[in-house]
Amino acid sequence: MEIIHNREFKKLLKFNGDHSTLVGLRILNNVLKVITLGLYYPWARASVLQYMYGEAEYLETRFVFHGTGKEMFRGFIKALAIFLVLYGFLFFCIFTKQPMMAVVGGIVFYIGILLLVPLAIHGSQRYRLSRTSWRGIHFGYRGDLKEFVKLFIGHGLLSMLTLGIYGPWFRVKMKEYIYGNMRFGNIEFKFTGKGGDLFLIRLKGIFLSIITLGIYSFWFLKELVEFELKNIKIIQDGVEINMRSTLSAGKIFGMVFVNYLIVIFTLGLATGVAINRIMRVAFENIEFDLPINPDKLMQTEDEYKDATGDDLAGMLDIDFA
Amino acid sequence: MDSTGVYNDGFSARQINCTISVTNGHLHIYLQNETRDLLIWDLKNLKSCHLNGSHIIIKYGEYPHHTLECNGEVAKEIYRIWSGNHFIRKAEGLTFSSKRVMVISLIVLFIALGVFTLFYVLPWAGEKAANLIPISTEVQLGESIGEMYAKESDMNDSANYYMHQFVKQLELDDTYKIDVKVVQSEDINAFALPGGKIFVYSGIIEKMENYEELVALLGHEVTHVLNRHSLKNICRSAATSIVVASLFGDVTGIGAGILSQAEQFKQLDYSRDLETEADNNGLQIMVENKVNPQGMLDLLRLLKEEGTEMPKFMKYLSTHPDTDSRISNILNNPELKNEFPENEKLKELFIKVKGCI
Numbered sequence: 001m002e003i004i005h006n007r008e009f010k011k012l013l014k015f016n017g018d019h020s021t022l023v024g025l026r027i028l029n030n031v032l033k034v035i036t037l038g039l040y041y042p043w044a045r046a047s048v049l050q051y052m053y054g055e056a057e058y059l060e061t062r063f064v065f066h067g068t069g070k071e072m073f074r075g076f077i078k079a080l081a082i083f084l085v086l087y088g089f090l091f092f093c094i095f096t097k098q099p100m101m102a103v104v105g106g107i108v109f110y111i112g113i114l115l116l117v118p119l120a121i122h123g124s125q126r127y128r129l130s131r132t133s134w135r136g137i138h139f140g141y142r143g144d145l146k147e148f149v150k151l152f153i154g155h156g157l158l159s160m161l162t163l164g165i166y167g168p169w170f171r172v173k174m175k176e177y178i179y180g181n182m183r184f185g186n187i188e189f190k191f192t193g194k195g196g197d198l199f200l201i202r203l204k205g206i207f208l209s210i211i212t213l214g215i216y217s218f219w220f221l222k223e224l225v226e227f228e229l230k231n232i233k234i235i236q237d238g239v240e241i242n243m244r245s246t247l248s249a250g251k252i253f254g255m256v257f258v259n260y261l262i263v264i265f266t267l268g269l270a271t272g273v274a275i276n277r278i279m280r281v282a283f284e285n286i287e288f289d290l291p292i293n294p295d296k297l298m299q300t301e302d303e304y305k306d307a308t309g310d311d312l313a314g315m316l317d318i319d320f321a
Numbered sequence: 322m323d324s325t326g327v328y329n330d331g332f333s334a335r336q337i338n339c340t341i342s343v344t345n346g347h348l349h350i351y352l353q354n355e356t357r358d359l360l361i362w363d364l365k366n367l368k369s370c371h372l373n374g375s376h377i378i379i380k381y382g383e384y385p386h387h388t389l390e391c392n393g394e395v396a397k398e399i400y401r402i403w404s405g406n407h408f409i410r411k412a413e414g415l416t417f418s419s420k421r422v423m424v425i426s427l428i429v430l431f432i433a434l435g436v437f438t439l440f441y442v443l444p445w446a447g448e449k450a451a452n453l454i455p456i457s458t459e460v461q462l463g464e465s466i467g468e469m470y471a472k473e474s475d476m477n478d479s480a481n482y483y484m485h486q487f488v489k490q491l492e493l494d495d496t497y498k499i500d501v502k503v504v505q506s507e508d509i510n511a512f513a514l515p516g517g518k519i520f521v522y523s524g525i526i527e528k529m530e531n532y533e534e535l536v537a538l539l540g541h542e543v544t545h546v547l548n549r550h551s552l553k554n555i556c557r558s559a560a561t562s563i564v565v566a567s568l569f570g571d572v573t574g575i576g577a578g579i580l581s582q583a584e585q586f587k588q589l590d591y592s593r594d595l596e597t598e599a600d601n602n603g604l605q606i607m608v609e610n611k612v613n614p615q616g617m618l619d620l621l622r623l624l625k626e627e628g629t630e631m632p633k634f635m636k637y638l639s640t641h642p643d644t645d646s647r648i649s650n651i652l653n654n655p656e657l658k659n660e661f662p663e664n665e666k667l668k669e670l671f672i673k674v675k676g677c678i
Contacts, residue, residue: 016373024427031431034438054373061336061390064371064378135336136329136380136388185334269428297334303384 007289009244015276015283016062017055022272025051042076042311043069056283058134059291067131067307075127075307082312086112116312118152119145123309125178130301134184135294140301143181151177168202169195179232185297186236193231201227218249218256229286236292247285255281326391328352328360331382341391343398350389360387364402372400379403439561447560451553456496456516459552463516470520475505477523480677484521487532487670488539491610497546501539503674509627511538513545515552523678528623532664532671533607533616540603540617548602550595600647604656611661618657621648 029044046069053065086109093105122145129139155170172195179191205220226245234241259274327336328350340351343364350360368380377396380386391399480503488501497517504522511521519542529535545551600617607614625644651657 018374027427027431031427031434034431034434050371051373054371054378062373062376062378064369064380064388066369066380068369133388135334136331136386137334138385269431294334294336299332299385 007242009287009289010291011284011286012058012288012291013283013286014057014060015055015279016057017052017276017279019270019273019276022048022051022276023270024272026272027269042072042307045069045311046072052279053132056279059294061135064133065131066133067127067310072307072311075309075311078308079311082116114156115149115153118149120309120312121152121174121178122148123306124313125182125309127307127310129182130303135297137185137297137299138301138303140183141178141181142183143177148177165199166195168198171195172198175231183301184234186300187292187297188235190233190235191231192233193227198227218252221252222247222249234288234292237296239290241288241290241292244287244289245285246287247281251281251285324391324393324395326350326389326395329388331385331387339389341389341395343395343402346402348389348399362387364399365405367403370400370403372396443561444557447557448553450560451549451556454552454556459549460497460516462552463514463518467514467518467520470514471502474520477503477505477677480523480526480674483670483673483677487535487667487674490664490667490670491536491539491606493543493606494547499543499546501542503678505678509624511542513542513551515546515549515555517546519543519546525623526675527678528627529620529671529675531616531619532667533613534620534623535616535671535674536607536610536612536667537603537614537617537620540606541599541620542603543606544599544602545595548595548598550599554592554595597647597650600651601654604651604654608656608659610664612664612667613661614654614657614659617651618648621651 025047029040029047032040033044046065046067049065049067053063056063090105090109093101093108096102122141122143125141125143129141132139151173155166155173159166159170172191172193175191175193179189182189201220201223205216205223208216209220222245225247229243229245232243234243255277259277262270262274262277323340323342326339326341328339329336338353340353342349346364348360348362348364350362352358352360362381366381368382368386370380371378375394375396376390376392377399378388378390379399380388484501484503488499493499499517499519501519501521503526504520506522507524508522509525509528511519511525513519519539521538521542525538526535529538600621604614604617607616621644625648
């Protein structure tokens with residue numbers, strides 16, 4: 001058994017994005033979205049993702065996002081169709097003017113939307129990861145939809161019944177499943193966080209944020225990021241690679257405060273600058289105790305092209321993992 | 322043009338250094354591994370091509386694809402050939418050049434388009450959408466709001482009876498069933514709901530001196546109903562809010578907030594136009610019913626006397642034009658010159674309505 005003590009942590013990630021490019025790209029996207037009455041949305045999303053992944057590098061090699069507007073458009077249409085059917089049914093039930101039908105319509109609509117959440121998370125993981133590569137090696141997600149939906153509904157109901165108290169355990173369960181099924185070539189991942197730990201972080205964070213009138217929220221956010229990173233394990237040939245965050249509450253405050261000013265004083269036009277700043281701070285503050293060994297990293301994942309999940313996630317505004 | 326780059330075979334992340342050159346639309350890759358292979362790729366058949374600044378990552382062949390990364394002029398040349406004449410690819414390529422002029426012109430274009438869409442296209446589309454709503458739905462909507470309002474208000478049932486008789490004497494467009502109710506309240510007010518329900522406050526009737534003023538008021542409110550003013554207002558606002566929220570809602574609530582405030586100003590302007598339209602058409606209705614149109618002037622003067630007149634500059638914040646402008650608008654109306662004999666029946670009913678208040 002390999003026991004390694006006091007591994008030195010190193011910065012291996014870098015984000016190269018420059019402000020003017022992202023601002024220009026976002027403005028162009030918004031213009032095209034307005035002109036096309038929103039139909040350009042999938043291409044806009046694809047171009048931003050391609051840009052963001054392309055500016056991110058690990059061991060001096062950039063990531064690539066291969067998803068295209070065309071693929072995402074197909075997903076967009078499917079996602080739109082699902083929403084239209086759900087809304088159509090709801091309106092049909094309301095227009096029958098029978099109270100019972102309206103209740104049935106409402107229930108079916110909400111159950112439908114709730115079922116779309118796990119579907120969106122699952123689909124989005126599959127699509128997004130399969131379309132991401134580094135040095136030609138693709139990421140992948142091997143989760144099973146039925147299994148994931150069961151897990152999501154089971155723990156989600158528990159979370160609802162306990163009025164959210166079970167929430168941290170629910171979140172950790174989801175992360176365990178998602179990371180457990182994530183692959184990067186022959187590299188595996190796992191999430192080792194405990195629901196109880198997250199519960200205490202949240203309890204302390206919410207309580208102290210309230211009594212300090214929000215000042216503690218920066219420490220709260222710092223602890224959430226620390227919890228996330230220290231519990232993600234990257235496993236290559238049985239060797240566990242650990243991560244840690246060097247983000248401080250002061251850094252978070254500086255970033256959030258300046259970002260607010262940038263967004264407010266440019267009426268949102270320079271939101272790209274704020275996004276770039278978040279990415280830079282995030283990447284600069286992630287450290288690894290070991291680099292992966294590229295020579296031993298082999299291709300294992302199949303190609304996968306359905307972008308419905310990613311579009312559903314976009315429409316429902318979910319960013320879970 | 323020769324350059325260096327790194328190659329991956331798609332099976333492992335091990336990188337192989339290589340020398341590359343572009344000749345006749347083809348990429349020649351000399352691998353510097355043990356076997357020193359030469360690969361030739363047709364640039365039109367690349368699987369994907371991602372240019373970031375002057376760094377390019379290209380993929381070739383079936384999955385798992387071969388990958389090549391390189392920098393500099395060769396990278397730009399590869400992208401130029403691959404992108405060809407394809408519009409979308411060109412647009413994507415353009416955004417990656419950070420030319421200031423392009424960004425500034427895009428900002429100007431974006432703002433101009435945004436303003437035009439927000440102030441003209443969306444309200445127009447909203448109004449068109451309002452025309453698609455069936456009358457039955459409009460009536461249903463007005464009835465449900467009216468029922469709620471009537472429950473919470475003090476209705477004058479005896480005045481309602483005579484008011485009903487009064488309305489029956491008038492010849493009105495029968496697209497909507499006009500139903501006028503009297504609300505017991507000291508306020509000087511009246512309003513119309515979509516579909517035909519009109520509420521008139523007893524306060525305003527009490528101040529009226531002749532039946533012509535009541536016909537003028539009803540003519541004004543009936544125009545709101547017939548021309549679907551409330552519905553158009555709702556649809557215009559809804560169209561703008563939905564589009565603004567979907568475009569900006571995911572970025573920041575601030576931009577959407579400011580934009581919707583700006584739209585509210587435009588909406589006020591629009592509402593003032595509708596009020597003027599209601600005054601003019603109301604006058605027309607009076608003429609059609611052979612009622613002296615002077616009543617409209619009397620009504621507006623009454624409103625001027627009773628209303629707390631706003632300072633001039635405040636008129637920009639009001640949904641109604643200031644009363645002076647409304648009076649001079651009516652004074653300019655040629656129909657005002659018409660004179661008709663007194664309508665005894667209306668006069669009698671008006672006195673009965675007043676008697677119940």
